[in-house]
C-alpha cells in the first residue's frame with residue numbers, strides 16, 4: 540500500500556485520508572469500483588476498464604465525476620515512486636455523503652472519488668504450478684455485471700476458500716458455474732474453451748474478454764455457454780482470468796485433480812499470449 544491517495548479532489552497521506560460517516564458507500568455499499576493494472580507506467584486495457592466503470596456508474600445512476608482518472612492515477616503513481624513499477628490502481632466512486640435515507644440524495648450531491656495505488660508483483664510460482672479451488676453456491680444478486688462494492692457474498696466465499704487452503708471459490712448458481720469471487724472461470728473440454736456468457740450473473744471481466752479474443756485469433760474454438768458442475772469436474776483444464784490473476788490454471792477442485800492435475804497446454808498457451816500482450820514475462824519463463 541502506498542502513502543499518498545487521491546480522495547475528493549486532493550492528494551493526501553493515506554493515514555489522514557478520511558471519508559464522512561454519512562458517505563453512502565460506507566452506509567449502503569452505494570458505490571462502484573474498478574481495478575487497473577499498470578506495467579512500468581503503461582495502463583493495461585485502460586479503455587476497457589474506463590468503459591466498464593462508466594457503465595457501472597450509469598447502471599446505478601451515480602453521476603460520472605468527469606475526472607481524468609488516468610491523469611490522476613499517473614500522478615499518484617509517480618508521487619508514490621511507482622511510476623516505473625508494476626502496480627495496481629483502485630478507483631472507487633460512491634454516491635457521496637448525505638443524510639441517511641435509502642432513496643437517492645438531492646441532485647448535486649457530489650460523488651466521493653477515491654484512487655489508491657499499490658505495488659504489484661504477480662505470484663508467478665502459482666501461475667506455473669497451478670492453483671486450487673473449492674466450489675460454493677452463488678448466492679449473490681442478479682446484477683453481478685455491475686462492479687459494485689457490495690462484495691459481502693464474495694468476501695464470505697473467499698474466506699471459505701482461504702480456510703480450505705484454496706486460492707479461489709468457484710461459484711455455482713442452479714448447478715451452473717458462473718464465475719469465482721474475484722475472477723472469471725473458463726474450462727477446456729475437447730480443445731474447446733467454454734465459459735459462462737456475459738449477462739446479469741457474471742462480471743464481464745476485462746481479462747476474460749481479452750483472453751477470449753486472443754483464443755479466437757489463435758484459432759481456438761470458444762463457446763460462451765453454461766458449464767455445469769459435472770463439466771467442471773470432468774474438464775481437461777480449468778483456469779481463472781482476472782486483472783491480477785492473469786490466466787491462472789486450476790489444478791484441483793474440491794480435492795479432485797483437474798485433468799492431469801497440472802497446468803494444461805491451453806492455459807499455458809493463453810497465459811503466454813496474455814503475458815505478451817500485457818508486456819510481462821510468460822509464466823514459467
Ligand SMILES: Cc1ncc(COP(=O)(O)O)c(C=O)c1O
Nearest residue numbers: 721722723742744745746781782
Ligand atoms: C467477481 C469478479 N469476476 C471477475 C473478475 C475479473 O475481472 P477483470 O478481468 O476485469 O479483472 C473480477 C475482478 O475483480 C471479479 O471481482
